[in-house]
Amino acid sequence: MYAHRIRRADLLARVMPADAAARLFAPAMTVGMSGFTRAGDAKALPRALVERARTEPLCLTLITGASLGNDSDGLMANAGVIARRLPFQADAALRRKINSGEVLFIDQHLSETAEQLRSGALPPVDIAVIEAAAIRADGAIVPTMAVGNSASFVQQAKHVIVELNLSAPLALEGLHDIYLPRPRPERAPIQLTSPGERIGTTAIAIDPDRIVAIVVTDSPDSPSNVLPPDAETDAIARHVVTFLEGEVAAGRMGPQLLPLQAGIGTIANAVLHGLSQSPFRGLTMYSEVLQDSAIALLDSGHLAFASASSITLSAPMHEHFIHNIDRYRDRLVLRPQEISNHPEIVRRLGIIGMNTALEFDIYGNVNSTHVGGTHMMNGIGGSGDFARNGELAIFVSKSAAKDGAISSVVPMVAHVDHTEHDVDVLVTEWGLADLRGLAPRERAPLIIERCTHPDFRPALRDYYARALLRGGQTPHVLEEALAWHERYRVIGTMQA
Amino acid sequence: MYAHRIRRADLLARVMPADAAARLFAPAMTVGMSGFTRAGDAKALPRALVERARTEPLCLTLITGASLGNDSDGLMANAGVIARRLPFQADAALRRKINSGEVLFIDQHLSETAEQLRSGALPPVDIAVIEAAAIRADGAIVPTMAVGNSASFVQQAKHVIVELNLSAPLALEGLHDIYLPRPRPERAPIQLTSPGERIGTTAIAIDPDRIVAIVVTDSPDSPSNVLPPDAETDAIARHVVTFLEGEVAAGRMGPQLLPLQAGIGTIANAVLHGLSQSPFRGLTMYSEVLQDSAIALLDSGHLAFASASSITLSAPMHEHFIHNIDRYRDRLVLRPQEISNHPEIVRRLGIIGMNTALEFDIYGNVNSTHVGGTHMMNGIGGSGDFARNGELAIFVSKSAAKDGAISSVVPMVAHVDHTEHDVDVLVTEWGLADLRGLAPRERAPLIIERCTHPDFRPALRDYYARALLRGGQTPHVLEEALAWHERYRVIGTMQA
Structure with a gap:
């Protein structure tokens, strides 16, 4: 039933409910989640992890693009899902946990997290949770309204969970330009000389065997909460x-x-x-x-x-x-x-x-x-x-x-x-x-x-x-x- | 007599004493001088400017690569040659003038001065004073023990004064790699991928007509003053x-x-x-x-x-x-x-x-x-x-x-x-x-x-x-x- 969004028959069998996917996590893991300024964040797994933490404390290190929507950061912080968080957040409940010292927050330049993951200065990502509009026939993941660090997480994670969001229009496909610098010393100049150029691919390449679960969702990003001009x-x-x-x-x-x-x-x-x-x-x-x-x-x-x-x-x-x-x-x-x-x-x-x-x-x-x-x-x-x-x-x-x-x-x-x-x-x-x-x-x-x-x-x-x-x-x-x-x-x- | 170092006959006529070259300066000019961490600095003009300031206050804006040797910064500060200094200094007398507010110091990242000159965020350089080991047949200036911002000064200055230092071995020629980014929006990737690559020229290109004076010197850089390990x-x-x-x-x-x-x-x-x-x-x-x-x-x-x-x-x-x-x-x-x-x-x-x-x-x-x-x-x-x-x-x-x-x-x-x-x-x-x-x-x-x-x-x-x-x-x-x-x-x- 999701064949136009999951374009490989072998992956259809990996569709599962969020609570089943949440059982793939273990305490103290490092988790990379899509999501940047409330856009493109995973919608189901954060809540499933909150449920799961009722029986077992998780104390994850959670790395994202930037802030999450849907109160996910706050819910996870209050439930003890998160022990360590980087590189950015904007949630009132998580903020309280950070300022009380209950959650450790590493406040990073947003360009640097991917570099630190690549070099090993940060712990390797165990599981990546990536919101997608589609999975292509080659397995490549089409992101939704944000790219963030998703490509880096996918490149590095042992296991990848895709959240397939049916509310994300398929017309998003083609909007993205996925390019990551190579490890040193093979690092080459980034051949981008104007904002409109494309240097990469339109989806995040991955060996489909590394996609261990697909969770289907259908809710849009949290709306932006900026105030009108005054x-x-x-x-x-x-x-x-x-x-x-x-x-x-x-x-x-x-x-x-x-x-x-x-x-x-x-x-x-x-x-x-x-x-x-x-x-x-x-x-x-x-x-x-x-x-x-x-x-x-x-x-x-x-x-x-x-x-x-x-x-x-x-x-x-x-x-x-x-x-x-x-x-x-x-x-x-x-x-x-x-x-x-x-x-x-x-x-x-x-x-x-x-x-x-x-x-x-x-x-x-x-x-x-x-x-x-x-x-x-x-x-x-x-x-x-x-x-x-x-x-x-x-x-x-x-x-x-x-x-x-x-x-x-x-x-x-x-x-x-x-x-x-x-x-x-x-x-x-x-x-x-x-x-x-x-x-x-x-x-x-x-x-x-x-x-x-x-x-x-x-x-x-x-x-x-x-x-x-x-x-x-x-x-x-x-x-x-x-x-x-x-x-x-x-x-x-x-x-x- | 300097034909092996001044390889254009037409430029030999521009050799003059430092005090004559100093008369090319006017009060409140912006001056770019070679010199970076006591190396490759102009030796004669700073002293000639100090002499000149006895009769007329100069109050220059002095931009260099970094710190100068030969006590030049201090002598010029004490004589009122300098009113404004950037991007770096390391002189005890100048430091006193800065901390008393008599000299205004703009403390800059060393990569940024050239960019700010190029964009016009800093005032344009009126006169550049560049120490050289030689002037080639095409007019190009061969630097000595430092490049610093010299290429940027030469590119931009209305007039260029060369200090030809006879104590600088001609064997320095070929050691330099002169490359400057182009103005935006024609800026291209810098195609340098390892420390040993060369991407530029071995001397600083210039239309020789812009060289208004050549002052001959013969004294080496100030020795480094670092202490031994303890x-x-x-x-x-x-x-x-x-x-x-x-x-x-x-x-x-x-x-x-x-x-x-x-x-x-x-x-x-x-x-x-x-x-x-x-x-x-x-x-x-x-x-x-x-x-x-x-x-x-x-x-x-x-x-x-x-x-x-x-x-x-x-x-x-x-x-x-x-x-x-x-x-x-x-x-x-x-x-x-x-x-x-x-x-x-x-x-x-x-x-x-x-x-x-x-x-x-x-x-x-x-x-x-x-x-x-x-x-x-x-x-x-x-x-x-x-x-x-x-x-x-x-x-x-x-x-x-x-x-x-x-x-x-x-x-x-x-x-x-x-x-x-x-x-x-x-x-x-x-x-x-x-x-x-x-x-x-x-x-x-x-x-x-x-x-x-x-x-x-x-x-x-x-x-x-x-x-x-x-x-x-x-x-x-x-x-x-x-x-x-x-x-x-x-x-x-x-x-x-």
Whole structure:
């Protein structure tokens, strides 16, 4: 009955219920699951593993592409399925387990997990669980809305379980471009010189004997949960568009800009939405994830081509995308995250990276991950891959949070994910600070006056003035540098 | 009289004294000078500019490869020649000017300066000053002991001044491999797949009309000032060699390892010296700078090939190298620093990066640049290029400094140059902590017990135990996190 999706008769016998497939797991195994920013994740096995953990604790090391949907991360964390998790997550329940120390979280650059699996720096994957739209006659697995690390997991895992999702349109076939670098020293240049090129295959090759189970599902990805643009995100978007117009006017890039990357989340989505009011045409994206805004820019004609590792959409946009998929077929490609985020490609193409900061400091260091310097929010994701190696590293944030109790601009960030060496441009709703070619003593006044919420400017000016008295390349009053965070922790506001 | 070094008759007329060439400069110009880790720097023009500044302040923006020799940086800083400096320096007098705010210092990844010049993110170079061993019949400039950013400066500068150094052996000709990436969007893959390949030309091409002056000099590079190995650096080297032997035994790399990079300085030099007592043969280096230890490893046969952007040697090793240069000719290549440090190549080859930390914290963040979090030492150099994109990022440091007053392992570094996401291995004379695949709560005990000086272990254990009570992915007692640095500033010791 699944012959159009399972195109080898010998594999039909491996279809089994999820609970049967879950019995293939053993405690302390390393498991690789498909799924990247709620897209393309396994739907049945996470729940089957939760059931199974009621009788036997599993304590798995779970590696994915990025975050899972369907509350899977939280359910598995609460049930004791997961003891160790990498490289990214965005689940409230799992986050609590991480911050309490019950689940160990390794917060990794998204381009590096595949490399560390290949080299043996991470333990080998015992079982891979891969969502598929189809299994081809040669056994190759056609992914769904994300590629993530699936190709790496399939390449390495002892056993592969396919989740065949009947709700995934067969029209997805052909959208993917699967290419993995070879082990060293046979590693060759990646011959990709523009976002639209294809260098690989349209499905993940595998010896079909390694597919030990096929579990059939029929539920779509969790819808994206980004918020709509608001006055502040609109202002941030305007600052970014004006800045990019200035780059074109100065001759630093052409009117089609350089390939764009935008991180996950509300602000990055809003910035891309802002481009639909821009004069730019023929834009390209070379990103890790596409949100609603990217599809809208393809529709409006601003965007000529989009390359990513995952597509995560709101329910209505998902409906629109699926019904019009043929329109996008020659303007979209989904790649392994090792390739979408690869230093080689990011530097070659000269990506403009736009990512969200939790907070940044007066010298341009960015914290993307740790609330109060200690508690994990989601993880660094791909922001470091793009910020470090791209042409422009733009970080965006609203200037304040928690009804003005928290300033996003602080004397010193309490955790550094992107150093002053890597950050080019900072943007809040108040303005934009272009830090390129500036020394720390030039950056501080610019960041204070352009980006900070007016309520916090006097205190930052005062801090910086007193720091200058102590001298140095990067002046600080060290005993006060983290006092804003400490004040928030103790009295609930950074305001003095 | 210089016909064998200036192989175009029309250029002989442009030979002039340094003071005449110095008159080509105007205040506030942007100047690109050759020179990388005291090697291949211009010898005459810096002093001529110092003389010239007695009558007219120059306030130049000075861009180099890396640090200059001959006290040039300090002399120029003290004379007001330099107002702005990038991307690296290592001069005591310039450092004072930077930390007092009199000279603005932009502390950059060494792979990025050329890219920022190309894109226009940095101001265009008005005058390039390039040390050469010869000017060929086609006008092409043969560099001396370093390439650095010279090819980029020559490509971009309005005017080029050549310092022809008669003390540089003509046998250097052929040692260099000059290749620069093309502007985007014509950027192509860099077709370099092993340290020994050549992809460019042996000299820096230039339209000879752009050479406006040739100044003849005859003094060698400043000798390297690294200290000899001692008991502590020997112990660090042994830990590194033992670790690498373990990687080979575990099958994570072959017996020739992966290409090695070693930063400038005493400890990195000692670690490489340690390899001469190792079982490894057929090693390669793909580094930014070669010190005495690299030449010794070529001599001993441990090292099969070395690629770098600069060679900086002690006086006796320089003598040895120059006299035996034909022995090294087919085992050495000098490249532009954009290529020696390029993310594409560093990731492709899987570099093992070994660099020195000023301090690191219990979670694996590394400070390479800022003493006390505020005062510049030298700069990040290429350490970020290699740590971020290579296969293994190893940071080494003695566990204590200033007669035990300073611990190199602290609760929180006061400036972050390499984030926890990028750091794989930490080493002091006490031991080695392999952080790969570990969560922050696993890293802290390991770093405290393996790497910390015993005098500081109880205090770090106490800090970490109290931090755990506050919870989080990366537990901290925020109001104490920087107290060790503050205590040193106020009472001269981190000891409580």
